[in-house]
Amino acid sequence: MDRSLPKEAAAEGGRFSGPAPEAVQAGLLAWYDRHRRRLPWRALPGETPDPYAVWLSEIMLQQTTVAAVKPYFEAFLARWPRVADLADAPLEEVLTAWAGLGYYARARNLHACAKAVTQRHGGRFPDSETELRDLPGIGPYTAAAIAAIAFDRPATPLDGNIERVTARLFAVTEPLPGVKPKLQALAATLTPAARPGDFAQAKMDLGATVCLPRTPKCLLCPLEALCSARAAGLADQLPRKAPKAPKPTRRGVAFWLTRPDGAVLLRRRPPKGLLGGMTELPSSDWTTEGPKEGAATAPAVVPWRALPGLVRHTFTHFHLELTVWVGRVQDWQDIDGFWVPLDGLGAAGLPSVMQKIAKHAIKAGG
DNA sequence: AAACCGTGGGG
DNA sequence: TCCCCAAGGTT
DSSP, rough: OSSOOOOHHTTTTOOOOOOOHHHHHHHHHHHHHHHOOOOTOOTTTTTOOOHHHHHHHHHHHTTTOHHHHHHHHHHHHHHHSHHHHHSSSSHHHHHHHTTTSSOOOOHHHHHHHHHHOOOOOOOTOOOOOHHHSSSSOOHHHHHHHHHHHHHOOOOOOOHHHHHHHHHHHHHHOBTTTHHHHHHHHHTTTTOOSSSSHHHHHHHHHHHHHHSSSSSSOGGTTTTTOOHHHHHHGGGOOOBBBBBOOOOEEEEEEEEEEEOOOSEEEEEESSSTTTTTTTTEBBBBBBSOOOSSSGGGGGGGHHHEOOOSSSSEEOOOOOOOEEEEEEEEEETTOOSSEEEOOOGTTTOOOOOHHHHHHHHHHHHHTO
16 A cells, blocks of 8 residues: 555655755745734734634634634634533534534534543643544544644645645646545645644645635745646646536425414424434425425424425535425424524524525515 | 535635 | 535544
């Protein structure tokens, strides 16, 4: 299993046909000292990072933009200032606070990780990649990122930004995801012994602001003279990626059921899977065939009225089209779920798709 | 190992 | 409108 170095490197006795690491390190760190972004979770120069804040930000930032994360990060840190506070919180409260950020398994794992750090490590995050990797929700990227950023360990995180920067620096033309181990090995040859955390963040900042996916700003890049893809005129074509599978459309019915006092029926979803553990409006199954007997899955036997229009939403691997049915009940004692007044929906922690359903129903006068 | 798992912004 | 993408992990 030779995935430590590319073949051509071994053939050259360990030398890479890429830029000199010392030049990349010096150029990128100098650029970072001038252009570093001020982010809520980022320690200022000379400050000691808080591993809890670093971990929290890294989990939130998985597949999620900086702009989306900012308000959630602030809210979580204000509400649960230390990892033990988060560990003591009920999971439902964590899920409610996470609502709208997506990938809800992250919130479940966040809570489990807080408990593990509190119980297994006495409330302090471990500083080695291996121990970090053993915690829920922490994979290869996040373990390396925390080790480097929070503990200044010479680790080599490889996220989407660093994949792109590395593929271009070395002009790697094979497609992702197959080429990822090679990119990891190439990236590791660049990691400096001094300031590895800053170096990792510098690569991510460069990828986010200069070495962009579509139209890289090579004229502004501190590594332009060192970049093999730039020299070959390939920068805007790398990294190559395998084609993605098309998304099917699933259809279903969502039920907006209200009581005489105006409260609406909500439920909690099963603990795992899509939107696992989150609050929902009751609905039929979502299938590519569409609902045959919508009434059969309704939460109550009442006269249902289908609202005009559709609620559309796109998940990671399918499109969703929902019809909304509205109904009213007089007797609700045998109905499974819980009732929330309309002015309490905002605090109920609904995922975005459920917010869309509620908005559609309220606008239509449900 | 390939499938599953959210959301919002930008081109 | 549609596709791409974002500090990926789990099963």
